[in-house]
Amino acid sequence: LGKIPLVIGMPVLVAQNFDVKGGIMNGSTGKLKKVRYTVNDEKQCVLRSCIVDINQSSDEALPNPHPHEIPIIEDSMELRFMH
Numbered sequence: 001l002g003k004i005p006l007v008i009g010m011p012v013l014v015a016q017n018f019d020v021k022g023g024i025m026n027g028s029t030g031k032l033k034k035v036r037y038t039v040n041d042e043k044q045c046v047l048r049s050c051i052v053d054i055n056q057s058s059d060e061a062l063p064n065p066h067p068h069e070i071p072i073i074e075d076s077m078e079l080r081f082m083h
Contacts, residue, residue: 012052023057030054
């Protein structure tokens with residue numbers, strides 16, 4: 001549980017609004033182009049980011065990826081409750 005197989009070319013659905021003006025928003029779809037990971041001490045691959053080709057995104061390219069190739073970074077949140 002908690003593991004998702006990532007396959008280059010698989011469809012991807014964006015579930016958050018990252019850049020609405022640029023077309024990278026909740027409901028945008030694309031294809032997985034590249035997976036970036038590190039290997040931990042237990043020899044497990046830990047996802048760090050993905051490159052997703054989103055055709056609906058603006059043509060304004062970032063410095064390194066090709067147009068429409070969008071980096072998606074790991075997302076986590078830490079909550080602390082104090083009383």
